Amino acid sequence: MNxxxxxxxxxxxxxxxxxxxxxxxxxxxxxxxxFGLVEMFPYTLLFSFFFSIPxxxxxxxxxxFLIKNNATETTSKIILVATATIGITITYLFLFNSRELxxxxxxxxxxxITGTIFKIKK
Numbered sequence: 727m728n729x730x731x732x733x734x735x736x737x738x739x740x741x742x743x744x745x746x747x748x749x750x751x752x753x754x755x756x757x758x759x760x761f762g763l764v765e766m767f768p769y770t771l772l773f774s775f776f777f778s779i780p781x782x783x784x785x786x787x788x789x790x791f792l793i794k795n796n797a798t799e800t801t802s803k804i805i806l807v808a809t810a811t812i813g814i815t816i817t818y819l820f821l822f823n824s825r826e827l828x829x830x831x832x833x834x835x836x837x838x839i840t841g842t843i844f845k846i847k848k
Contacts, residue, residue, distance in 0.1 A: 727793050727802060731846045735810065736782050738840030739833065740774045747832035754828070763829075777821065781813025799846050807841035 744763035763770045788809055792802045811834055818830040 727789070727797075727799075727846050728848050729789070731844055732782070732786060732789050732806075734844045735806070735837070735841050736778065736785075738844065739810070739836045740771055740778065742836040742840065743774065743829075743832045744770050746835055747829050750828050750832060777817050778813070781810060781817060784813065785809050802846055803841060806846075807838055810837045810841060 744767055748764045785806060789806060792805065814830070814833045814837060818833070822829070
């Protein structure tokens with residue numbers, strides 16, 4: 727398995743989420759105003775990066791464990807995407823306490839998409 731998958735999944739999620747959140751907010755609200763995560767992209771990226779570090783430390787340890795145990799690509803992706811999803815959920819509940827549902831759904835959607843698209847094997 728390729729360690730670059732971990733970073734592609736992580737940074738792909740962080741970069742795509744503001745766009746997903748703003749588009750979903752624009753489509754579901756009655757206003758024509760964009761939510762603002764793309765407008766504040768450097769700050770959004772910085773805060774997202776720092777808040778996601780604990781999740782991806784666990785993710786990295788799990789990735790190493792899966793490599794050592796020769797897990798299949800499909801099994802590894804399912805476990806890793808599930809781990810990222812659980813980490814996102816815990817972080818979301820800690821930070822937002824069930825508010826800002828579109829942000830939560832944006833991160834989950836971006837994580838599933840990037841975790842599925844990128845190849846885990848060379």
